[in-house]
Amino acid sequence: MSAFTSGKKKNTKPCVMYLLRRGDPTMFETFWRGPIGESATLVIPGYQTMSYFSDVGNLCWFLEPGFEREVRRLHSLVGNAAVEGYHVLVGTGSSQLFQAALYALALPIADAPVSVVSTTPFYSMYPPLTDFLNSGLYRWAGDANAFDGNDYIEVICSPNNPDGSIRxxxxKSKSGKDIHDLAYYWPQYTPITHMLAHDIMLFTVSKCTGHAGTRIGxxxxxxxxxAQKMSKFMEQSTIGVSKDAQLRAAKVLGAVTDGYEHQLAAAAGGDANLLFHYARRKMAHRWCALRAAVAASGIFSLPNEVAGFCTFTKDTVTSNPAFAWLxxxxxxxEDLESFLRENKIITRSGTKFGADQKVVRISMVDTDEAFGIFVNRLATIK
Amino acid sequence: MSAFTSGKKKNTKPCVMYLLRRGDPTMFETFWRGPIGESATLVIPGYQTMSYFSDVGNLCWFLEPGFEREVRRLHSLVGNAAVEGYHVLVGTGSSQLFQAALYALALPIADAPVSVVSTTPFYSMYPPLTDFLNSGLYRWAGDANAFDGNDYIEVICSPNNPDGSIRxxxxKSKSGKDIHDLAYYWPQYTPITHMLAHDIMLFTVSKCTGHAGTRIGxxxxxxxxxAQKMSKFMEQSTIGVSKDAQLRAAKVLGAVTDGYEHQLAAAAGGDANLLFHYARRKMAHRWCALRAAVAASGIFSLPNEVAGFCTFTKDTVTSNPAFAWLxxxxxxxEDLESFLRENKIITRSGTKFGADQKVVRISMVDTDEAFGIFVNRLATIK
Incomplete structure (x- = not known):
């Protein structure tokens, strides 16, 4: 059964746990209902965004200039990734950009599809995203550590989905290529320790601000x-990316950066306008609650807590991954997913991530209600 | 060179002709700047559309209920396609839905990819959309009339892009499958003669209302x-479809239907709120102007004018295709595309559509300015 069609029903307590199977970042909604929400409201008149084209002079001709501007501003604020000298591309979520990167890095005239690998445990969507069309250009080849050869595409997710590790x-072959999936390299999840400058770096609004439904990466x-080949992929696949969605994403990213700039200007306290501070505080509380529940139960374990100096917040903090790898x-x-389901906790089995059955992935970014029910149930399992 | 990256520059007259190479439906903008525009304005607060999910009980779980409702209302108003008993799916433009249909109709365990065919001249994007990932599931096989075999997917575009013919x-093999691309089956382009009820019917907001940049089909x-397999394609490819874009499309489609319902209620005259009447009138003027220019030049020909009784407008009208097949x-x-380019008219060669070099496709839905320059230039070519 699909991860997305699990028969989840709204507003019925026993089923609310289904949410934890997906990383649906609904936790952030409370922030956007706060004082900053007003400035993030988008208004589009009926006659706007009608043309296919956004910026005909850009190699990514469907990229809204306002969205590109906000992407560059936000990275400059946070310092998590270099933007100077980089091309910005927009995709319908980072899933589309992942496929675009495979398309751009594969050799169209090769005899055999290029192998796509990632260290276990890897994000469960990488194998189907690579293989669902049975492409002759690339083929999923599993764990990077088990790969033998010089030609490959290695996907590095850091912090890693599902286990939060820094990767x-x-x-190291010269002819190999890397894709860095940095969806979770934001201050609410991990200390920002370096300004990364890899060849291809993927991000998504979903995990940064919580706007998963906007489908913008x-x-x-x-x-x-x-960059040209990746842009070509989006052109072929969907004739570009929705302008309305890009305008929405620009508005939201802009509100985040504005929140920090205005706060500095006003020298005000509190974090109601500071997304990363607000979300980091919430994530840290959740991780405390989860570790307490795990200790109370006595039969589970979690990856060790990792700390580091965050160049953005200028303090030493622990990481708070978006998923618990329990x-x-x-x-x-033997089968933890089934065991937890019997206890009305719906998770995703480690087998989906190239790992074993005794481990599962659990979303840490769902609603307060769902998360609260989850930790309470977990603590009582013996 | 890509059809989308032709180096077109804004606001420079000699290059404005580049627009006619694409079917960018900017003609409709004037309508949406009119009185109806106000009611089509979309407002999205910062906290909305955050979840991946739109309607968990629907097999297309990312389909916004408001968008589905407006799709069904509009078809019920126009009478061009049956909706009763049909599943509605949303895609990032109809290009994505085309690929979703190929994915759903192909047999994943077949020895060889299934052949995808369409009668010449066919939409120039069908071959690359089918083949760009070198899928093992399906393969472009050209002209349907030249195809020999029982297993195939036939794409029927009607009215046809590029030549406007009704198809x-x-x-007729029992094991063959059909995809009906009905992007242009709206009253501004052709008389609505039947309520179609094919197995798979594709539509797009781009050609219906002119909102190409919204990328919703x-x-x-x-x-x-x-329907489940097609939905699965959108899930794999882009984890669903932007909610913001769907809300935009719902707003625009709703404004069209409302325009007709309010007009009937008010018994008012004029067509400023009646999209199809407004657009049909403009298209008919353009076709008159084009036929006059072709006659003045004396070296060109166009497909014959076709008329029919339109069940929507309840009168006999000629068709006004979105493209001229010149x-x-x-x-x-010998090479009409090159010949016209020397005359500063940029078009797309018949060879891209499986036809010969002596024919080209020209957009009839561009801005008034671009269209005016085009017909004036065309009339003077001897």
Whole structure:
């Protein structure tokens, strides 16, 4: 059964747990209902955004200039990724940009499809995104550590979905190519320790601000030819990317940056207008609650807490991954996903991520209500 | 060179002709700047549309209920396609739905990719949309009339892009499948003669209302299993479709239907709130002007004018295709696209549509300014 069609029903408590199977970032909604919400309101008159074209002089001709501007402003504020000298591309979520990167990096005239690999545990969507059309250009080849060869595309997700680990490429061949999926490299999830400057870096509004339904991601790409090919992918696949969605994303990203700039100007306290501070505080509370529940239960374990100096917030902080990678230490439990389902906690099995059955992934970014029910149930499992 | 990256520059007269190479439906902008525009304005607060999910009980879980409602209302108003008993699916433009239909109709376990065919001249994007990922599921096989075999997917575009002809399937095997691309089956382009009820019918906001930049298309699908597979394609490819874009499309489609309902209620005259009447009048003027220019020049020809009784407007009208399929009758001109480019008219060659070099496709839905320059230049070519 699909991860997205699990029969979840709204407003019925036993089923609210289904939400934790997906990383639906509804946690952020409370922030956007706060004082900053007003400035993020989008108004589009009936006659706007009618043309296919956004910026005909740009190699990504469907990229709204206002969206590109806000992407550059936000990275400059946070310092998590270099933008100087990079091409900005927009995609219908970062899933589309991931496929665009495969398309751009694969050799169209090769005898065999290029192998796509990632270190286990890897994001469960990478294999189907690579293979669902049975493309002759690329083929999923599993764990990067088990790969033997020189030609490959290695996907590095850091912080990693599902386990939150900080990662670097494990393969080092000159003819190999890397895609860096940095969806979670934002201050609410992890200390920002470096301004990254990889060849292809993918981001998404979903995980940055919580606007998953807008379906907007972006890529920072160093090489012009690769950027052109990626843009070509979006052109073929969907004749570009919705302008309305881009305007929405620009509004939301702009509100985040404005929140910090205005706060500095006003020297005011509180974090109601500071997305990353607000969200980091909430995430840290949730991780405390989860670790307490795990300790109370006594049969589970989590990855060790990791701390570092955050160059954005200028303090030493622990990481608060968007997912909990929960392992069961009880010998009799062989299939943790099933075991938790019996306890009305719906998660995604480690097998989907190239790992074993004794581990599951759980969303840490769902609503307060869903998260509260989850930790309470977890604490009582013996 | 890509059809979308032709180096077109804004506001420079010699280059304005580049627009006619694409079917960018900017003609409609004047309508949306009129009295109806106000009611089509979209407002989205910062906290809305955050979740991935739109309607968890629907097989197309990312379909906004308000968008589905407006799709059904509009078809009920126009009478061009059956909606009763059909599943509505949303896509990032109808290009994505076309690929979703190929994915749903192909057999994943087949030895060889299924052949995708369409009668010549066919829409120039069908071959690259089918083949750009070198899929093992389906493969472009050209002209339907030249196809020999029982297993195929036939694409029927009616009215046809590029030549405006009304089409039916030419292949009749029991194991063959059809996709009906009805992007242009709206009253501004052609008389609505039947309420169509094919298995898979594709539509797009671009050609219906002119909102190409919103990137929203929809499919009406009879079979539940096919609809599920098509929905699965959008899930894999882009994790659904932008909610903001769907809300925009819903607003625009709703304004069109409201325009007719309010007009009837007020018994008012004029067509400023009646999209199809307004657009049909403009299209008819343009076709008159084009036929006059062709006659003045003396070296070109166009498909014959076709008329029929329109069940929507309840009168007999001629068709006004969104593209002119212009043929050159002058013996010395072998490559019409190049010949017209020398005359500063940028078009798309017949070769892109599976036809010959002596014919080109020209957009009839561009701005008044671009269209005016075009017909004036055309009339003077001898």
């Amino acid at each position: 670097e490429a494990v393969l 972006w890529a920072l790409v160093k090489d012009k030819e690769v 392992r069961c230490e009880k010998q009799e439990v | 039916e399937a030419v292949l 929809w499919a009406l699908v009879k079979d539940k299993e096919v 043929r050159c009758e002058k013996q010395e001109v």
